[in-house]
Amino acid sequence: MPFKLTINPGPHLCEADAQQSVLQSALDAGFMLPYGCRDGACGSCKGRVLEGRVDHGRASENTLSLAERAEGLALFCCAKPLTDLAIQVREVRRTTDIPIKKLPCRVQALERPAPDVMVLTLKLPANDQFRFLAGQYIDFLLAGGKRRSFSIANAPEHSGEMELHIRLVPGGQFTEHVFNTLKERDILRFEGPLGSFFLREDAKPVVMVAGGTGFAPMKGIIEHLIAEGAQRPVTLYWGARDRQGLYMHDLAQQWTEQLPGFKFVPVISDSTDDWNGRTGLVHKAALEDFPDMSGVQAYVCGAPPMVDAARVDFAAAGLPEAEFFADSFSFSADAVS
Incomplete structure (x- = not known):
C-alpha cells in the first residue's frame, strides 16, 4: 500500500511508493523537485522532512551529515518513505511543463578538442520535438538497463541538434566506446531532459x-x-x-x-x-x-x-x-x- 506524500511549497499531494525514492515518486506523479545526480552525491535534492519518517538509504555522510539527519533533512533521491510524509523543498515545478521523453538520436559529428574530451553532436528526430532548459542533462539508455548521464552543452535555441562533452574514463565501458568505436550515423537512445540545474530568473549577479x-x-x-x-x-x-x-x-x-x-x-x-x-x-x-x-x-x-x-x-x-x-x-x- 503506498504512502501519502505532501510536497511543499504547495501543498502538492501524491502517492509515495515504499520501494522507490521520494524523488522518483514525485517525478512519477508529475512534480519536479530539485535534483541532479540522483546518486546522493550532489546534494541538489536536499530538503526537509516535516512529518513522517524516511529510510536514508545510500545517502553519504559527506553530503548529508548525521547532524542534518537529526534536524530532519534528507536527500530525496536516496530517501524512501517509511510512513506518510510531508516534505519541504526549495521549489516545485510540473514535469508536464517540459515532458521527459525517450528518443532515438543519430551521431552527427565526433570532435576531440583535447586528448581526453570528445564533443559529440547528435541529430534529434525531426518529427518529435525535444524541449529542455539550458543546463539540464540526458541519460543514454544502454543494454542491461544501464545509463550514462551527460549535460547538454548547447542552448535550447539550437533546435534539432544536441551537443555533449564526454570525458574519457579509462576502462569505462561507454566512454571507451565513444572514443574508440562510435562513428557518425550510429544510432543511440536517450531519456531527457533531466535534472534541475538551470538558471533561475533573478537580477542577482x-x-x-x-x-x-x-x-x-x-x-x-x-x-x-x-x-x-x-x-x-x-x-x-x-x-x-x-x-x-x-x-x-x-x-x-x-x-x-x-x-x-x-x-x-x-x-x-x-x-x-x-x-x-x-x-x-x-x-x-x-x-x-x-x-x-x-x-x-x-x-x-x-x-x-x-x-x-x-x-x-x-x-x-x-x-x-x-x-x-x-x-x-x-x-x-x-x-x-
Whole structure:
C-alpha cells in the first residue's frame, strides 16, 4: 500500500511508493523537485522532512551529515518513505511543463578538442520535438538497463541538434566506446531532459564555477543568455589541471564580446611556465573575487569533491543555501562494467 506524500511549497499531494525514492515518486506523479545526480552525491535534492519518517538509504555522510539527519533533512533521491510524509523543498515545478521523453538520436559529428574530451553532436528526430532548459542533462539508455548521464552543452535555441562533452574514463565501458568505436550515423537512445540545474530568473549577479567538462552545461546556459540578449552580470570560473583541459578557451573568451557583463576567468591547478593566468583551486579563485557572496547566485558543476568544497566555502562567505545550484559529476557503480 503506498504512502501519502505532501510536497511543499504547495501543498502538492501524491502517492509515495515504499520501494522507490521520494524523488522518483514525485517525478512519477508529475512534480519536479530539485535534483541532479540522483546518486546522493550532489546534494541538489536536499530538503526537509516535516512529518513522517524516511529510510536514508545510500545517502553519504559527506553530503548529508548525521547532524542534518537529526534536524530532519534528507536527500530525496536516496530517501524512501517509511510512513506518510510531508516534505519541504526549495521549489516545485510540473514535469508536464517540459515532458521527459525517450528518443532515438543519430551521431552527427565526433570532435576531440583535447586528448581526453570528445564533443559529440547528435541529430534529434525531426518529427518529435525535444524541449529542455539550458543546463539540464540526458541519460543514454544502454543494454542491461544501464545509463550514462551527460549535460547538454548547447542552448535550447539550437533546435534539432544536441551537443555533449564526454570525458574519457579509462576502462569505462561507454566512454571507451565513444572514443574508440562510435562513428557518425550510429544510432543511440536517450531519456531527457533531466535534472534541475538551470538558471533561475533573478537580477542577482551569477557566479559560475566549472571543473573540466563541467563547462558543458555552463556553455548551454551562457549561449542561452546570449540568444535572449540578457544583461545580467555573469562570471565564469573554469578550472582544469592544465591548458589542454580548457578545451574551448577561445570560445569562452569570445563570450566577453557577445554577452554584456560577462567575465571569463580560466584557472589551472598545475602551474606551468607558459601560463600567466590564475592558478590553484577554481572555487578559491571565485572566493578571491567574491569574498562576500551574500548577493549572488552560484552555479557549480564538476567532480563531487569540488562541488562539496564550493558548497561549504561559499556558505561561509555568506551565500544563502537557496542560491547554491550544483550538478555533481559522479560515476555510476557500473561505469567500468
